[in-house]
Amino acid sequence: MGLLSKKDAKLITDPLADNNPITIQVLGICSALAITAELKASLVMGIAVLFVLGIGNVVISLMRNIIPSKIRIIVQLIVVASLVIIVDQVLKAFAYELSKTLSVFVGLIITNCIIMGRFEAFALGNGPWKAFLDGVGNALGYAVILLVVGFFRELLGSGTLFGIPVLGDPIEKTGLYSTGYENNGFMLMPPMALIIVGLIIWVQRSRNTTLIED
Amino acid sequence: MSLKSKLHTIKEKYRGTKMAPAFNALHTFLYLPNETTHNGTHIKAADDLKRTMNTVIMAMVPCLIFGMFNAGYQHHLALGTIESAQGFLGASFWTWDNLVIGLWKVLPLVVVSYGVGLAIEFLFAVIKGHEVEEGYLVTGMLVPLIVPIDLPLWMLAVAVAFGVVIGKEVFGGTGMNILNPALTIRAFLFFAYPTWMSGDKVWVHGAVERAGTADAISGETILGSYAQNNSVVYDYWDMFWGIIPGSVGETSKLLILFGALFLIFTKIGSWRIILSTIIGALTMGLFFNAVVDAGWISSSSKFFGLMSVPFWQHLIIGSILFGAVFMATDPVTAAQTNKGKWIYGFLIGFISIMIRVFNPAYPEGVFLAILLMNVFAPTIDHYVVQGNVKKRMKRLKVKTA
Numbered sequence: 001m002g003l004l005s006k007k008d009a010k011l012i013t014d015p016l017a018d019n020n021p022i023t024i025q026v027l028g029i030c031s032a033l034a035i036t037a038e039l040k041a042s043l044v045m046g047i048a049v050l051f052v053l054g055i056g057n058v059v060i061s062l063m064r065n066i067i068p069s070k071i072r073i074i075v076q077l078i079v080v081a082s083l084v085i086i087v088d089q090v091l092k093a094f095a096y097e098l099s100k101t102l103s104v105f106v107g108l109i110i111t112n113c114i115i116m117g118r119f120e121a122f123a124l125g126n127g128p129w130k131a132f133l134d135g136v137g138n139a140l141g142y143a144v145i146l147l148v149v150g151f152f153r154e155l156l157g158s159g160t161l162f163g164i165p166v167l168g169d170p171i172e173k174t175g176l177y178s179t180g181y182e183n184n185g186f187m188l189m190p191p192m193a194l195i196i197v198g199l200i201i202w203v204q205r206s207r208n209t210t211l212i213e214d
Numbered sequence: 215m216s217l218k219s220k221l222h223t224i225k226e227k228y229r230g231t232k233m234a235p236a237f238n239a240l241h242t243f244l245y246l247p248n249e250t251t252h253n254g255t256h257i258k259a260a261d262d263l264k265r266t267m268n269t270v271i272m273a274m275v276p277c278l279i280f281g282m283f284n285a286g287y288q289h290h291l292a293l294g295t296i297e298s299a300q301g302f303l304g305a306s307f308w309t310w311d312n313l314v315i316g317l318w319k320v321l322p323l324v325v326v327s328y329g330v331g332l333a334i335e336f337l338f339a340v341i342k343g344h345e346v347e348e349g350y351l352v353t354g355m356l357v358p359l360i361v362p363i364d365l366p367l368w369m370l371a372v373a374v375a376f377g378v379v380i381g382k383e384v385f386g387g388t389g390m391n392i393l394n395p396a397l398t399i400r401a402f403l404f405f406a407y408p409t410w411m412s413g414d415k416v417w418v419h420g421a422v423e424r425a426g427t428a429d430a431i432s433g434e435t436i437l438g439s440y441a442q443n444n445s446v447v448y449d450y451w452d453m454f455w456g457i458i459p460g461s462v463g464e465t466s467k468l469l470i471l472f473g474a475l476f477l478i479f480t481k482i483g484s485w486r487i488i489l490s491t492i493i494g495a496l497t498m499g500l501f502f503n504a505v506v507d508a509g510w511i512s513s514s515s516k517f518f519g520l521m522s523v524p525f526w527q528h529l530i531i532g533s534i535l536f537g538a539v540f541m542a543t544d545p546v547t548a549a550q551t552n553k554g555k556w557i558y559g560f561l562i563g564f565i566s567i568m569i570r571v572f573n574p575a576y577p578e579g580v581f582l583a584i585l586l587m588n589v590f591a592p593t594i595d596h597y598v599v600q601g602n603v604k605k606r607m608k609r610l611k612v613k614t615a
Contacts, residue, residue, distance in 0.1 A: 187406070189405060
């Protein structure tokens with residue numbers, strides 16, 4: 001890595017695996033359960049959080065010395081809210097259908113614990129460049145899990161990927177469906193997302209046993 | 215060399231290796247092991263886990279055999295090739311033709327259920343290095359009894375894999391599970407493939423493939439008819455004998471009662487849970503009857519059909535009795551304290567009938583009610599124990615004061 005020092009690179013790679021916001025810190029679960037029934041929605045959600053967290057971390061980091069600590073939560077909320085409004089308006093302008101699928105969950109990025117968590121834990125105590133890397137890393141870690149969950153849920157639940165049928169036509173009974181295969185309706189329900197996230201946590205901790213608590 | 219000593223030699227050969235649990239399981243399933251405990255006092259009891267499991271299976275076998283005959287009987291009856299049987303010993307019921315269809319459809323369900331489930335149990339035992347536990351023996355028998363006859367086998371296999379891994383192994387295997395694995399499997403099937411688990415086409419063999427053709431047949435369950443305010447063609451004795459459409463093994467209330475008596479007599483099943491579930495169901499049924507009698511609900515309401523069912527009939531339609539006897543009494547997932555068992559069972563019956571009447575999307579709510587109470591069972595126990603502690607503390611204070 002010529003571009004980043006080893007320490008900086010760790011800020012990005014750590015949240016992708018051994019310090020993943022969803023599977024290790026168990027933050028941001030609500031949105032991971034709610035919008036991952038489709039891969040497209042997962043991707044857009046990932047990008048939205050990447051934008052909000054990347055920029056928000058920098059803004060908070062720049063202001064960290066002038067924010068009175070008593071009202072820092074309010075200041076953080078205002079920063080997130082402004083950024084989320086930008087994302088929401090852009091989605092409404094350029095991807096209206098998608099913004100309808102995501103519905104209230106774009107607005108709820110404000111309450112996504114990952115964002116407030118990173119502001120509190122990192123941006124308030126580090127310079128803007130580091131804060132930016134940390135924000136990008138954590139948002140990517142979040143997006144990766146969303147995409148994995150979305151991949152399985154859309155493939156097994158609807159037989160499509162990004163809306164494109166990959167297993168054949170369920171009504172015309174072509175492709176895999178001609179053998180009697182059927183879509184799994186349970187995959188489209190939020191509980192199944194929780195179970196998939198659980199399975200990812202299981203796989204991750206059995207591969208890296210140092211992650212297991214007590 | 216006898217089979218036993220052969221198995222023993224194999225076991226010795228693989229002692230300490232990865233595959234040891236698999237061989238040990240085969241050996242101990244068939245024979246008593248040669249080892250004896252070496253030190254300390256120990257209690258010798260005949261009712262080990264294996265004996266317990268086998269007792270429950272024995273209680274279920276009549277239901278399974280009846281289910282086979284009933285599968286064929288419903289099929290032939292819907293096709294119109296046989297007369298309806300009058301009563302439990304009807305001539306057109308216990309026929310060879312019926313049994314053949316039943317064997318052909320039910321045995322694969324049993325084989326898939328046991329095959330997939332035990333394969334996963336063995337796999338986990340080998341990976342984790344513990345002995346294979348007998349917990350799946352009962353689950354594997356329950357599963358074919360609580361699914362519709364025409365369920366595709368691959369769906370059953372997927373559901374069993376899900377139920378055993380997510381419902382049991384992730385919590386640490388037999389004895390550690392929060393939810394009843396057999397009901398986890400049924401819930402998975404119900405939510406994943408609703409078209410195969412409810413409606414008027416799945417309960418009679420052949421109805422699905424004939425749907426939409428000139429030979430179409432249908433087999434609505436009694437609950438389904440009531441939920442749609444249709445009239446019910448079966449009389450009470452048919453429901454009690456079990457010659458009605460339904461999941462494979464849950465129709466015959468008579469045989470379930472025999473199973474219940476057997477379980478209570480051998481002290482495997484808790485009579486408190488069975489009785490309190492029935493009381494809970496009757497209470498809810500009485501309550502609904504009172505609502506109808508008071509005229510609070512018009513006959514055009516979509517709940518009227520099920521609400522106006524006489525309260526005692528709730529016990530002989532649907533699977534409440536099967537759930538009460540074989541599912542709610544699962545010693546792992548039920549409440550452990552005696553007082554807790556009364557509360558646990560009562561709420562199962564109460565909620566089952568409530569779901570049955572109020573939610574037309576779930577014509578039968580027994581499995582949901584039991585799963586819900588499985589989750590609450592530890593909480594119930596906690597408060598029962600705490601209440602007891604409080605009572606004793608009070609007594610202590612009075613004495614010392």
